Amino acid sequence: MGITRIANVTGLDHIGIPVVMVCRPNSRALAVAQGKGTTLDAAKASGVMESIETYHAERVHRPLLYGSLHDLEADHRLVDVTRLNQPRDSAFHPDLPLLWVEGFDLIAQHHVWVPFEMVHANFTTPRPSGSGCFAQTSNGLASGNHLLEAVTHCLTEVVERDAATLWSLRGEAYQRSTRVDLDTVTDPECRRVLDLLEQAGMAVAAWELTSDVGIPVYMSMFCDRANASIGLVENYRGYGCHSTHEIALLRALTEAAQMRLTIISGSRDDLDPAHYRGRAAKGAPRQSVEWLDHDGTLRTFGDGDRQDFATFDEEIDWQLRRLEAAGIESAVVVDLTRPEFGLPVARLVVPGLEMAFMEWNYFATGERARHAQRTRGAQPTGVSA
Helix, strand or coil, X not given: CCCCEEEECHHHCCCCCCXXXXXXXXXXXXXXEXXXXXXXHHHHHHHHHHHHHHHHHHCCCCCEEEECHHHHCCCCCECCHHHCCCECCCCCCCCCCEEEEEEEECCCCEEEEEEHHHCCCCCCCCCCCCCCCCCCCCCCEEECCCHHHHHHHHHHHHHHHHHHHHHHHCXXXXXXXXXXXXXXXXXXXXXXHHHHHHHCCEEEEEEECCCCCCCCEEEEEEEEHHHHHCCCCCCEEEEEECCCHHHHHHHHHHXXXXXXXXXXXXXXXXXXXXXXXXXXXXXXXXXXXXXXXXXXXXXXXCCCCCCCXXXXXXXXXXXXXXXXXXXXXXXXEEECCCCCCCCCEEEEECCCCCCHHHCCCCECCCHHHHHHHHCCCCCCCCCCC
């Protein structure tokens, strides 16, 4: 698959949370993947699997259809394109010929065709005909030891991006009310990561972003107290989603540490030089410090029912029921597993979920995001799972 190097970059920082970079120079997307974990082995597995799943999405070996929505809808079951993530300047119209790939709707329990643009990750040029209509990202792309494990990762990622978008639109009063009291976190793995951040001189905070879907989502943020004291302010954010609060928070904390090391190493293809100039400028916006200072009521961590599952089947069933309860009617999975490798990879397309927070200027907002804007400032209503 073209992976040439797995580099342990943990030592470029002084925090000690394991982070690796995985190089794949001939990638048709990003040439460097990142991985993180509470151990170096876990970080390596995380980075390698991310690189593997992207490779699979770059080279999709599945039958494709070519035609417009109007051409195909009479003889083929097509996804509801009106609820799909689109760029603000989308070129889509019902008579535009597109490439489509078939997936299986986990909620409706039937096969359905989705735009190929939302499934593949080949971002080289020239782009296939029909590109520029729908979101081209890695959202909902995941791998696992079993296809069901890959699907659970897909589900938590799309739910996480949706929750982050809605939270970002709800206004500062709402956002501050979701701040978590980290002193109430007792999970040993989370506490170990929090202790490492504290010992490294980081000011740390976390917020529960869980939406009406009810699957726990957290955002963590930290900044270096020493840098903040001299006006060099930077924050590092991470997001995490899982059926259990502890794993969701752990993912958010370790992703924030990964973000910091990604910036330090300069390894990502998509890091613009301006990104670094802004971080080096004195007198930078003090949003980090202001956000980390808190004088209000804090939310108890994991305050709600616990979800424990014996199998991935049970977990996926619960996740899908949570989506249905939030008004989501379709969740289409495309199996990208290649038989010559035998490494399960899946892509999930969920019409109706949001992802605009990834790039506000590029992605259009859907009905869920517009509702969040209309209810801006409303207080959380106990949506924790």
